[in-house]
Amino acid sequence: MSEPSNRFQADVIVVGAGSAGSVVARRLLDAGASVLLVEAGPGGQRFPAVDDPTRMHELWDSPLDWGYRTVPQEHAHGRRLHLPRGRAVGGSHNLNAMIWVRGNPADYDDWAARGNPGWTWKDVRPVFDRIEAVDSAQEEQEGQEGPLHILTGYEPSPAHRSIVEAAQQAGLPFNPDYNGASQDGVSFMQFTIREHRRWTTADAYLEPILGSEGFTLVTGAVVHRLLFEGERCVGVEWEREGVLEHGLAGQEVVLSAGAIGSPEILMRSGVGDAADLRSHGIAVRADLPGVGRNLQDHWLVPVIVATGRPIPPSHGLPHTQSHLFWRSHPDLPVPDLQPLHFDAPLYERWMEGPPDGVSLMAGLVRPASHGVIRLSGPSPSDPLLIDPRVLSRHADVTALAAAVRLCQEIAAAPALREEWDAYELYPGSLADSTEGLHAYIRETVITYHHQSGTCRMGVDDQAVVDARLRVRGVEGLRVADASIMPTVTTGNTNAPAIMIAEKAAEFMTQPV
Ligand SMILES: Cc1cc2nc3c(=O)[nH]c(=O)nc-3n(C[C@H](O)[C@H](O)[C@H](O)COP(=O)(O)OP(=O)(O)OC[C@H]3O[C@@H](n4cnc5c(N)ncnc54)[C@H](O)[C@@H]3O)c2cc1C
Numbered sequence: 001m002s003e004p005s006n007r008f009q010a011d012v013i014v015v016g017a018g019s020a021g022s023v024v025a026r027r028l029l030d031a032g033a034s035v036l037l038v039e040a041g042p043g044g045q046r047f048p049a050v051d052d053p054t055r056m057h058e059l060w061d062s063p064l065d066w067g068y069r070t071v072p073q074e075h076a077h078g079r080r081l082h083l084p085r086g087r088a089v090g091g092s093h094n095l096n097a098m099i100w101v102r103g104n105p106a107d108y109d110d111w112a113a114r115g116n117p118g119w120t121w122k123d124v125r126p127v128f129d130r131i132e133a134v135d136s137a138q139e140e141q142e143g144q145e146g147p148l149h150i151l152t153g154y155e156p157s158p159a160h161r162s163i164v165e166a167a168q169q170a171g172l173p174f175n176p177d178y179n180g181a182s183q184d185g186v187s188f189m190q191f192t193i194r195e196h197r198r199w200t201t202a203d204a205y206l207e208p209i210l211g212s213e214g215f216t217l218v219t220g221a222v223v224h225r226l227l228f229e230g231e232r233c234v235g236v237e238w239e240r241e242g243v244l245e246h247g248l249a250g251q252e253v254v255l256s257a258g259a260i261g262s263p264e265i266l267m268r269s270g271v272g273d274a275a276d277l278r279s280h281g282i283a284v285r286a287d288l289p290g291v292g293r294n295l296q297d298h299w300l301v302p303v304i305v306a307t308g309r310p311i312p313p314s315h316g317l318p319h320t321q322s323h324l325f326w327r328s329h330p331d332l333p334v335p336d337l338q339p340l341h342f343d344a345p346l347y348e349r350w351m352e353g354p355p356d357g358v359s360l361m362a363g364l365v366r367p368a369s370h371g372v373i374r375l376s377g378p379s380p381s382d383p384l385l386i387d388p389r390v391l392s393r394h395a396d397v398t399a400l401a402a403a404v405r406l407c408q409e410i411a412a413a414p415a416l417r418e419e420w421d422a423y424e425l426y427p428g429s430l431a432d433s434t435e436g437l438h439a440y441i442r443e444t445v446i447t448y449h450h451q452s453g454t455c456r457m458g459v460d461d462q463a464v465v466d467a468r469l470r471v472r473g474v475e476g477l478r479v480a481d482a483s484i485m486p487t488v489t490t491g492n493t494n495a496p497a498i499m500i501a502e503k504a505a506e507f508m509t510q511p512v
Contacts, residue, residue, distance in 0.1 A: 013038065015256060017090065027505030104335070130502070133146050156322065160341065189318075193316070255477070256501065270285035296451070297449075298449075305422045307422045338364075369389050452489075469484055
C-alpha cells in the first residue's frame with residue numbers, strides 16, 4: 001500500500017453515506033459548512049434491485065452487502081448468523097424492507113431518563129414530523145412536507161389483507177396507524193417508497209446537493225482510522241483503489257458508519273477499551289470501554305404456512321406489508337413483540353415445502369440479551385468479532401415462544417385456513433412440546449437487522465457519547481447513527497437513525 005497521497009479539506013467530514021450520514025451531510029451543507037462525505041461503497045449509479053421494492057432478497061451477500069457473519073452463537077446451536085449491512089451511498093436503507101416505524105414514545109423517554117436531556121418523545125416527535133412527507137390523505141398527519149416520502153394508504157396484497165383479518169380473528173385489534181397514538185394491534189406497514197420505488201435518505205437528502213459547491217462525496221473509500229492532533233480529531237484516513245488518502249476537517253468529524261462500522265473505526269483509531277486495544281498493539285487515544293459493547297438487535301423466528309392457492313405477486317410493494325405489535329405478558333407497559341409477515345414461504349435451507357405460502361415471522365423487539373463487537377487484530381483486513389449473544393438470556397426465548405404461539409394462532413384462523421387452504425408447515429409438530437419449541441427457536445432465530453447501541457449515549461463509564469453525541473475523552477468528534485441508541489427502539493430502526501442524524505446536525509449548527 002502506498003503512503004497517503006490525495007488530501008481533501010472541509011469544515012466537516014462525515015464518514016458513511018447511509019441512512020444517517022446522508023442526512024447529517026445535507027443539513028450541515030444547508031447550514032453553510034463545507035462537507036466531505038466519505039463512503040466505502042459505490043455511488044453515482046442506480047441498482048435495479050435496490051430501486052424495486054420487491055427485489056430486496058437479491059441484495060444479500062451481493063457487492064452492496066458488507067456480508068458480516070457473527071461468531072458462532074452458543075445459544076443458537078452454534079450457528080454463525082448473517083448480518084447484512086448496506087455498502088453503498090444510501091447505506092442499509094438500500095437493503096432494508098423500507099418499513100417506517102418511529103418507535104414507542106417510552107423508548108425516548110427512557111433514553112432521556114438515563115441522563116440524556118433533549119431526547120424525550122416530546123423532544124423527538126417534532127423531528128420525525130419534519131423528516132416525513134406522508135403520501136396519503138390521513139388528516140392527523142396533515143402538514144408534513146419533509147424530504148422523506150412515507151407511503152401509507154396503499155392497496156395491500158390479498159394475502160396481507162387475509163393475514164390482517166386472521167390476526168383480528170385471533171383477537172388482535174386493527175390499528176390503522178402504529179406511528180400514531182398507540183403501537184398495539186395489527187397494521188398495514190408504512191414505507192419509504194415513492195412512486196413504486198425505494199426512497200432512501202440518499203434520494204431525499206443527497207441527490208439534490210450532488211455537484212453543489214462546498215459538497216464533496218468520495219465513494220469506494222474505506223475509512224481505516226481517524227487522525228488526531230493531541231486530543232483533537234482533525235481528519236480521516238481511508239483507502240481507495242489501493243491508495244491511502246486523507247481528509248482534514250476544520251471543525252468536526254462525524255462518524256455515521258453504522259452500528260458495526262462506527263465502533264470499528266473508533267477502535268482502529270485507539271478509542272475503546274484500553275486493555276483490548278493494547279492487546280492488538282493499538283496505541284490508546286481514549287480509554288472508552290463501552291465502544292463496541294451494548295450491541296442490541298431484534299430477532300425473528302419463522303412460522304411458515306403453506307397455501308393451497310397461489311399467492312398473487314405484489315407489484316411495487318415489498319413482500320412484507322403487514323405486522324403487529326403485541327406483548328408476551330399482558331402486564332408489560334410496552335409491546336415486546338413485533339411479528340412481521342411475508343407473502344412468500346421463507347424456508348431455511350433444511351426446510352422443504354411447496355412454493356406457495358406465507359411466513360409469519362415471530363419478532364422480539366425488546367431483547368434482554370446484549371452483545372459485543374471486538375477487533376480480531378490491528379489491521380483493517382482483520383475481521384471483526386461480532387457476538388450478539390443471541391438468546392443468552394432465557395427471557396428472550398420465552399418471549400419468542402409467545403410470539404411463535406401467537407403466529408400459530410393467526411395461521412390457524414379462518415381467514416387463512418378457509419380462504420387460502422392454509423396449513424402450518426413449520427414449526428408444526430417440532431413445537432408440540434415447550435422443549436421442542438425452544439429448540440426450534442434456537443435452530444431458526446435470525447436477525448431482524450436492527451443492530452444498534454455500540455457507541456451508546458449516556459453519562460456513565462460505559463457511555464461513548466454524551467447527549468449531544470460528542471465522543472467522550474476527545475474533541476472534534478461525534479457519532480450520529482444507530483450506534484448511539486442507549487436501548488434499541490421498539491420497532492424497526494431506520495426512522496430512529498434518521499431522527500438521530502437530524503438531531504446531530506441540530507447540535508452542530510445550533511451550539512448551546
Ligand atoms: C436487510 C435489512 C433490512 C432492514 N429492514 C428495515 C426496515 O424495513 N425498516 C427499518 O426501519 N429498518 C430496517 N433495517 C435497519 C435500518 O436500515 C438501519 O437501522 C439503518 O439503515 C441504520 O442507519 P445507519 O445510518 O446507522 O447505518 P447505515 O445505513 O448502515 O450506514 C452506514 C454507512 O457507513 C458506511 N461505512 C461503514 N463502514 C465504513 C468505513 N469503514 N468506511 C467508509 N464507509 C463506511 C456503510 O457502507 C454505510 O453506507 C434493515 C436493515 C437491513 C440490513
